[in-house]
Amino acid sequence: MAKDFMSGIKKATAQLPGSAFSEVEKIKKQLIILEELRQFITPLTTDELAMLEANILSQGCKDPLAVWETTRKVAGLDDSEEVAYVLIDGHNRYTICEKYTIDFKIVLLKFDDLEKVKDYMIDFQLGRRNLSPEQLSFFRGLRYNREKGRKGKYDREEGGIDISKQLADEYKVSQRTIKNDGNFAKGISKFSPELRQQVLAGNAALKKTTIQELGKREDVAEGAFQSFESLSEPSKTESSPFLEELAQRKKEVARIATNMVSKSDYALLVQKVKELKKYL
Structure with missing residues (x-):
């Protein structure tokens, strides 16, 4: 009887045009990594990355990777309406799983556009409990700058919301801290993607105030600095x-x-x- 039961299952499965399992496996092979979104991922130190790799090797990848289901046009890849699957959380786990051919789960999320994805990623990172002070400052600054950008050039619009006060109340810090966070995030953006990761992972010997001052400079473009050596701290007597x-x-x-x-x-x-x- 057991033989007949298994035979029936195999026959029924064979008749399916495509199982949910096979569809998920297909999606996992089509995952897209957007460099534009990497800055919204908390970088790991060398020790943290080694620990994560050891855990996945011994226990497997337990937490699902978050994937944005969209189209190539909405994701800014090209003008095609072809479905695209963009990885928005789990980049380190994905790299490790690909390296050792370890299976992983995914969860599909939908957003209207790329900006909504960025907002989600920032909020998700701010919800983590293991952020370093620099990482927390960076993500608060990103949120402040983005919300201020939507309201206009200045922090407060006439008759509108004082964004720095709103975020200061939410995160239990001062308004000055929020504004400094904004300059810190702007300063981070002046570095190349590789240097940004080093700063946020705590691998760069740069003062936070130096980065904040860099963020105030409108004469320096995003990604302008390709090495830390090119950023010399001005002396108190030096003018600019x-x-x-x-x-x-x-x-x-x-x-x-x-x-x-x-x-x-x-x-x-x-x-x-x-x-x-x-x-x-």
């Missing part, structure tokens, strides 16, 4: 176009505030203060 511009704008604000006598002077002061904010 950025510092000179900052000093000049502060003097201008002080001059207007000192000599303010009319409503037009007040309006000009408000404008100059707003312009000064991007340097602070």
Whole structure:
């Protein structure tokens, strides 16, 4: 009877046009890694990566990898409407599993666009308990900069929400900390992807304040620094176009505030203060 039962199962399975299992296996072979999303993944130290590899080798890959089910056009790959499966969480596990041919599970998620994926990845990282202080600062800064970018150039829109205060209340820190986080995240973006990972993994001997100051500089493009040696910390007596511009704008604000006598002077002061904010 057992033989008849197994025979029936095999016959029924053979008649299926394609099982869910085979579909999942097909998806796993089509996973796409977007370099644009790597900055939203917490980098591991050498020891952490070795420990993860040892755990997967001994116990298998227990946690499923998160995959964005979308199209190549929405993912920004090309203009094709072909279905695409983009890895959005589990990059380190995926690399290890591919290296040793270890099976893994996936969970499919759907988002309207790439920006929603980035928001999800930032929130997911901020929900982790093992972030280093630098990593926590970086992801808070990313969220602050993105939300501020949606509201406009400045932190507070007239009649709107003060984003730094909102996030400061949420994360139980000061508004100044949130703004510093924003500059830190901007500073990280000035490095190449490889250097960003080294900084966030704690493998770079750079002061956090140095990176924050770098984030304030609008004359440095994203990914401009390909090595840490190319970033020399300026001495206190060394001048730069950025510092000179900052000093000049502060003097201008002080001059207007000192000599303010009319409503037009007040309006000009408000404008100059707003312009000064991007340097602070």
